[in-house]
Amino acid sequence: MVRNRSVDHTMSGILETLLWGVANGCIYILLATGLNIIFGVMKLVNFAHGQLLMIGAYVAFTVSTAFGLNAYLSILVAMAAMALVGVALERLTFRRVLGTDKLNEIFVSLGLIYVFENAAVLLWGNKLKQIPNPLQGGGLLLDEVLIGYDRLLAILIVTIILVALFILLKKTKIGLAMRATSQRSETSKLMGINIEKIYIFTFALGAALAGAAGALYGILLPFNPGIGALPTIKAFAIIMLGGLGSIPGAVIGGLLYGIAENTAVYFLGGIWQDAVAFALLIIVLVIKPTGLFGEKGE
Amino acid sequence: MQKMFTQLLGSIERELLNFHQSEKLYFVLGAVAVGLVIPLVASEYVVGEVLTPMIIFMIYASSWNLLAYSGQGSLGHAAFLGIGGFASALIVIKLNLPPVFGLLLGGLFSAGIGLLIGLACVRLKAWFLAMVTFGFSVIIVTLISQFDTVIGGIMGFPTPLIVERGLPFYYTTFALAAISIFVMYLLIKSKTGLAFRAIHENEPEANMIGINIAKYKLIAFVLSTFFAGLAGGLYAQSIRYIQVSVFDPYYSFLPLMMAVIGGLRTIEGPIIGSVIIVTIDSYLHRIDNVLHGLMGPLFPNVSNVGPPLRMLSLGLFLVIVVIFLPKGVSSLLHKINNYFREETKKADNIERK
Secondary structure, eight states: OOOOOOOOOOHHHHHHHHHHHHHHHHHHHHHHHHHHHHHHHHOOOOTTHHHHHHHHHHHHHHHHHHSOOOTTTHHHHHHHHHHHHHHHHIIIIIHHHTTSOHHHHHHHHHHHHHHHHHHHHHHHOSSOBOOOOTTTTOEEEETTEEEEHHHHHHHHHHHHHHHHHHHHHHHSHHHHHHHHHHHOHHHHHHTTOOHHHHHHHHHHHHHHHHHHHHHHHHHHSOBOGGGGHHHHHHHHHHHHHHOTTOHHHHHHHHHHHHHHHHHHHHHHOGGGHHHHHHHHHHHHHHHOTTOSSOSOOO | OHHHHHHHHHHHHHHHHHHTTSTHHHHHHHHHHHHHHHHHHSOHHHIIIIIHHHHHHHHHHHHHHHHHHTTOOOSOHHHHHHHHHHHHHHHHHHHTOOHHHHHHHHHHHHHHHHHHHHHHHTTSOHHHHHHHHHHHHHHHHHHHHHTHHHHOTTTOEEOOOSSOTTHHHHHHHHHHHHHHHHHHHHHHHSHHHHHHHHHHHOHHHHHHTTOOHHHHHHHHHHHHHHHHHHHHHHHHHHTSEEOGGGGOHHHHHHHHHHHHHHOTTSSSHHHHHHHHHHHHHHHGGGGHHHHHHHHGGGOTTOSOSHHHHHHHHHHHHHHHHHHHOTTHHHHHHHHHHHHHHHHHHHHHHHHHO
8 A cells, every 4th residue: 555655745635645545444434334233233353354355355356357347346246255255254163152252252363364364375376466447547637636536436335335234224124133133132032033143144244345345445456465454453443433333433433544544644654554543543442442432332 | 569479479388388299290390301301302403493482482472371361362462572572682782781681671671561551451352452452563563663773673683692592592491481481370370360360250240359450450461561571582582683573463473372272271271382383383384395286286376385375274273273172282181181090090990899
């Protein structure tokens, strides 16, 4: 994510920085929302969530290069593929440690990070790849600021996905069941909700969001098997910023985060990019552990 | 602090009184004897590159395990390994002190930083602590790069040695490891250790019976970072050179893997885990060529399938251990030991009849 930029602190430079921030923030919002939903319903944290993003990017890359599918349609394929991976993960690994020691979830996700990263190396190699994008280079020229179509479209796609998700959670029966499980899993069981199925669905949904984030990442930025770790932490910072379990909070947190990161890079230099996430994370955790919009700290 | 010290003395006394009766003593003496004799017959390369790191990682993994006793997990222990390494070397170089002080001061410096991080983190749930510690290990790289003119961490620099490399360094490390692990053992057996375990088992209940949770979590954090820093100082000396690469996430995952695979929350777990992981790390790459010959054609995108395949298996191994053998390899050894004891008992009974 290192970009060449002439260091001129002008208005147009700042505008471009903001746009980058929002576009990057969008990717992290998707990832953070997935983590947030899984955490909300299952009280489980999957530290390998960023690796799902990485695999999603590779799936989209493969279908769009090998089968010539349009880059934006490949997002759907990535989502479907990651949903399946999510089901398998939930069934084979996390299900078995759920409810035991909390540290076990961390250990399992760490093992999974190794598995996914090295599987990606084996299947796709170590070189940087990028999904061929029909909109590459095109954009609106506003006051000497180039607003890339690809970035605008990314923002639009994330908005559509989030609206769809919102409708799913608030207006459908399964959304109601998910919200019930997230509040009182034992009581929802008594109310006739099959929480096993809700868990599988939730995990698949979260993984699919990570897949979409991965495909968008691959369209906007070059990627390799090692990109997964940092987005996980950034998604965590966003969740903490926005408040645990709050989806609107994650959206605002994601935008704030993306802008903060790009502004820090712009003014302080590239090496600060990753440190920003942690500085924010630690500051928020120390000052207000429930986040800016947190409903209730876990 | 003083109370803790008297507690420690108390548990030393208790342990010494009970020690000669239990068969634990034979295991410990056996392990120490093996550790003392093996380097005499091993080659110089094995002593320097395999056995010494193995012993150092025993301290490091045990320090991680100490934290786990109190129910906390760190994903960024490399930060403290690295801080210990850098501090111990820099203190010696800049202040012209004898290297022995460097080791101790490096550990103390790491514990000081650990205290600051711990103060911010003890209230956090497991996941957030994991995230913050991981985050800290990334920030520290940025900080060290930022102050490179003073520290010189990007290019790295040679570290001053306490004793000559080879056998003398091995035995020094061995002695320090034995002392460190013994201290951790006594700590776990003391009242402080009991409080750690109570907090891990059930935090609200521990709180209810009057255990100051924040205090004990902080104690665990500070002690753990002290030993991690000590291990870092030794590690920097054993590889002769220290660089920011010591903060690589790989070094954060190592102690976790060792403790979990060996047996979490057991004193012997990190020791067994360190033996397993360092042995795998040092010798398994020899089968890379065979692996590549077998599997290479399947994966045309990689020049050598060995390393990713080995790492993948390590990850899978960790997942499998957590799911199917949650108490690690040490529990397996306990089972085998118990089985043999039962068998000998049966044999005794038959003879008596």
